[in-house]
């Protein structure tokens with residue numbers, strides 16, 4: 269297993285570096301998030317031993333279960349849909365919440381961050397292709413929503429996140445990644461108080477190289493590192 273993950277990681281890191289180079293960027297600008305959902309702790313420890321420090325989970329319960337089992341210098345990323353009643357467990361554990369897309373959730377995060385006397389770092393999730401099945405703000409809603417977020421002093425918006433459509437042909441998602449990048453540039457140009465656009469979380473196993481070519485600063489790779497997931 270150790271070897272399997274080592275090989276995969278080597279491959280993913282090389283492809284990240286190559287994609288960065290193709291687009292005239294430095295690979296150090298891109299953070300690889302090892303998406304470890306459904307995978308057991310020993311697999312995460314293998315990736316940790318190989319230098320990974322950023323892990324992504326999409327379920328609060330699973331994140332909370334793994335959190336105490338792994339070294340404290342790991343940065344946990346909450347990449348899945350978040351319900352307001354689970355916010356208490358995530359604030360203080362997750363280094364970054366990638367999935368903020370509604371005011372009720374923002375209010376819950378603000379309240380919990382006040383209680384914990386902290387500031388919560390988040391990304392605004394954008395449903396770039398307008399898919400019915402996906403969470404996230406529409407492209408049109410993102411800027412007005414960012415303006416609303418500006419009033420929440422315990423929430424720091426650091427950028428945008430998107431889950432592009434599933435496709436076997438990554439080139440098909442290029443236009444979506446480009447739209448997210450442009451949206452970030454447009455929002456940044458508005459200089460909204462307390463709203464940063466330095467992080468673009470986009471690209472998964474099937475399309476992370478295209479995402480990097482279009483400006484991703486975080487890629488979320490699960491299958492490419494840990495192998496296929498089996499859901500029971």
Ligand SMILES: *Cc1c(COP(=O)(O)O)cnc(C)c1O
Nearest residue numbers: 303326347472473488489490491
């Ligand atoms: C599962 C998941 C990923 C990783 O998907 P892979 O195709 O396995 O790389 C990335 N982002 C989100 C939001 C996910 O839920």
